[in-house]
Amino acid sequence: MAWKTIDRNQPVIDPNAPPLLSEALCEKIRSFFPRYETKRAVLLPALHIVQHEHGHVNYQAMKEVAELLEIHPSDVMDVVSFYTHFSSHPRGRKTILVCRSLSCELMGGKEVLETLKTQLGVDEHGTTADGRYTLMTEECLAACDHAPCMLVNERMHKGVNGDDVASILADSDNDKLAMPRSDLFDPPEHGAAELETTSDVAEMSEAK
Ligand code: FES
Numbered sequence: 001m002a003w004k005t006i007d008r009n010q011p012v013i014d015p016n017a018p019p020l021l022s023e024a025l026c027e028k029i030r031s032f033f034p035r036y037e038t039k040r041a042v043l044l045p046a047l048h049i050v051q052h053e054h055g056h057v058n059y060q061a062m063k064e065v066a067e068l069l070e071i072h073p074s075d076v077m078d079v080v081s082f083y084t085h086f087s088s089h090p091r092g093r094k095t096i097l098v099c100r101s102l103s104c105e106l107m108g109g110k111e112v113l114e115t116l117k118t119q120l121g122v123d124e125h126g127t128t129a130d131g132r133y134t135l136m137t138e139e140c141l142a143a144c145d146h147a148p149c150m151l152v153n154e155r156m157h158k159g160v161n162g163d164d165v166a167s168i169l170a171d172s173d174n175d176k177l178a179m180p181r182s183d184l185f186d187p188p189e190h191g192a193a194e195l196e197t198t199s200d201v202a203e204m205s206e207a208k
Pocket of ligand 1: 099102141145
């Protein structure tokens with residue numbers, strides 16, 4: 001593979017671009033401040049909020065989040081680039097994450113991935129021509145007892161086999177949850193705290 005050359009003198013953010021984070025979005029992020037001892041600790045909820053709104057967290061959004069949390073932009077980039085859940089560039093409208101860890105691999109995860117590649121006409125990291133799906137793999141999705149698993153956006157599909165792939169792709173609600181996982185990050189007065197127990201939260205996030 002050829003090395004990609006990056007010209008560090010070229011600005012990656014247009015200095016004249018309008019703010020990407022609306023005041024409402026900033027306010028939602030700020031509402032987490034009282035919950036933590038430092039603003040830095042709000043980084044993960046902030047990134048979830050931004051990605052939920054914009055579909056990805058680009059360089060400009062990273063810089064604006066950094067300003068809001070009073071940390072360095074590289075700290076934000078470290079986190080965005082560490083977690084595959086976050087993306088610095090646009091993906092398809094839905095992201096499919098197929099588990100590639102041991103339990104799923106033993107139970108046929110590879111077949112699911114290959115079937116997806118064939119039916120979507122893309123390779124791993126590819127986005128379909130209509131912009132509908134981006135296909136990726138991920139380490140354990142924490143549902144090993146239902147292997148093989150895949151996520152469509154935030155919705156988990158368990159015990160999937162190659163024959164299920166076509167019907168999952170054809171279902172326009174294949175990513176719908178009763179409560180988006182990102183809403184679980186809502187401040188106590190608006191979201192998760194209204195649920196009485198952690199099992200309530202888990203149940204809501206699993207609901208289809
Ligand atoms: S190994 Fe696939 S969910 Fe854990």
